[in-house]
Amino acid sequence: MTVATRFAPSPTGYLHVGGARTALYSWLYTKNKGGKFVLRIEDTDIERSTQEAIDAILEGMQWLGLDWDDGPYYQTKRFDRYKELIQQLLDEGKAYKCFMPAAELDKIREEQMAKGEKPRYPGMWRDRTDHPEGQPFVIRFKNPLEGKVVINDHIRGTIEIANSELDDLIIQRSDGTPTYNFCVVVDDWDMGITHVVRGEDHINNTPRQINILEALGAPVPEYAHVSMILGDDGKKLSKRHGAVSVMQYRDDGYLPQALLNYLVRLGWSHGDQEIFSREEMIELFNLDAISPSASAFNTDKLIWLNQHYMKSLPASEVAEHLKWHFEQLNVDVNDGPSLEAVIAIQAERVKTLKELAEISQYFYQEYEEFDAGAAKKHLRPVAKEALQLVATKLAAVKEWDPENIQAAINGTAEELGVGMGKVGMPLRVAVTGSGNSPSLDVTLNLLKKQQIAQRIDKALKFIADRENN
Known part of the structure; x- marks a missing residue:
């Protein structure tokens, strides 16, 4: 048997965290078994389904790297197939037309609830043949009246439901459109789905x-x-907890590798292991190891994983995602140091790629103004001499590398007989625009000599203006 799983979202909103985890579990099981992963868009709710939501789902899957082998299929393009099988069930006496007005059914259900009974369709049109001419009708499936359904669930064990608990489900609405539960059945059959991984809210279906x-x-x-x-x-995960849409995590600066690693552990484990590469997830994943208990989302844990991947992944891989964040800031990274070089000195200092891009803009473009607090503290008249001398010494450096840059800074402090902070802090504010950066030797090494000279001049002008005011 070739294993086939599917991810079948409804395009009525974005790809959310719960859906992404379901997709991941389905994808991992298929990859582990060498099978087929199908993407299906369940868009039978025509009023609520949107192209925007479809695009967001596809974008989310692509960003996470959950590639599908078949699809995407769209249920709205398969209506002829559903109608063919509904007619087959009618012909075989396994479905029937129900002419009960909705208002009458609502009244019956209200009476049932008033008596403390489970609201259900009582089946009065199940065997009737006196069909009124020209009246609207729905088509219902003739559910078995006796026996039980046994589900051997990989996560929850054996689940048994008596058929007497189930009423006759509508499989075609009065406007002729098939319903969700029927379309799903036909799709899973036609697409050869062997394993259905989905949320517990579908157990009743x-x-x-x-x-x-x-x-x-x-x-x-x-x-x-x-x-x-x-x-x-x-409480149930919702928008009030922060990001719920997968693409919001991208926008907030998380790596897809971090989010996948986090999601796989929300319900599945392999001993005490916390860090899983994609290859390890595929190799170790097992449906039967998923916990039946609800999982609590922990943002601090996700941040920890994100920091781990920013520092441990190949810098070229991180750079692909970091570039997107610079683009959101309208920063052109083509004229400046490589993103890999910036990641090497900045990744330790931040929690997200968004932060990394925000604090690294000075490598690629001129800052508009100095950080007010840092300038007030460090760009004072007393710093003028140190800035002028260090500018001269840096301009004289022949081999531009961290060691020679540091030697120029040290030489300035020695010549003036001051502590390193009296040279380093004014220089840091002059070059980066703020009081925070990696060590000056590696920071300046990623900038051009001319840039540094211009920025020191800008700081000296700031000091002069400050003296004159």
Whole structure:
């Protein structure tokens, strides 16, 4: 048997964290088994589905690197197939037309709830043939009246549901469109899906879908229902907890490798291991090792992983993602040091790529003004002599490298008989515009001599203006 899994989001919103984890688990299981991963867009909710949401889902999957082998399929393009099989069930007496007005059904359900009963369709049109001419109708599936559905869930073990608990599901609306539960069944059959990994909110749908599959003579896939993700406060993850959309994590400066590593551990584990490369995830992943308990999202843990990957991944890999953040700042990184070189000296100092880009702009463009606090403290008249002398010594450096740059700074301090801070801090503010940067030898090494000279001149002018005012 060739394993086939699918990720089947509804395009009514962005790809969220819970959906991304489900997609990851499906993708990993397929890759582990050498199977096929299918992407299917379940867009039967025509009023709420949007092209914007479809684009966001595809972009999120691509950013995470969850490549699909087949698809994307769109349910709205398969209506003829669904209608063909609905007609087959009608012909075989496994489905029927129901002419009950919605208002009548609502009234019955209200009465059932008032008696403390489970609201359900009572099946009065199940065997009727006195169909009124020209009246609207829905088509319902004839659910078995006896027996039970047994689900051997990979995560939750055996689940049994009596057929007497299930009413006759609508499989085609009065406007002729097929319903979600029927489309899913047909798609899973046609696409050869062997394992369905999805959220626990679908458990109630599963027995209904299994009954329809069996009525069609289709094979029943294996199921794994994943628990929900909770926020840091123990409540269901939502927008109030911060980023929920996958692409918001990209915008906030997280690496996809960090988010994937974090998501895989939200419910699955392999001993005490915390860091997993993509290859390790594929090799070690097992559906049966997923916990049935809900997982709590911990932003601090994600930040820790992001910092780990910024420092440990090949700099060229990090640079691809960092470049995007510079583009958002309208910073051209082509005229300046390599992004790899900037990552090497800045990654230790930040939590996200967004921060890294923000604090590294001075490598690629002139800063507009000095940080007010840093300038007030360090660009004072007393710093003028140190800045003038260090400018001369730096201009005289023949072999531009960190060692010779540091020697010029040290020489300035010695010649003036002052501590290193009296030279280093004014120079740092002059060159970077702020009081924070990596050590000056490596920082200046990534800048051009001419840039440094111009910025020191700018600082000296600032000091002169300050003296005159």
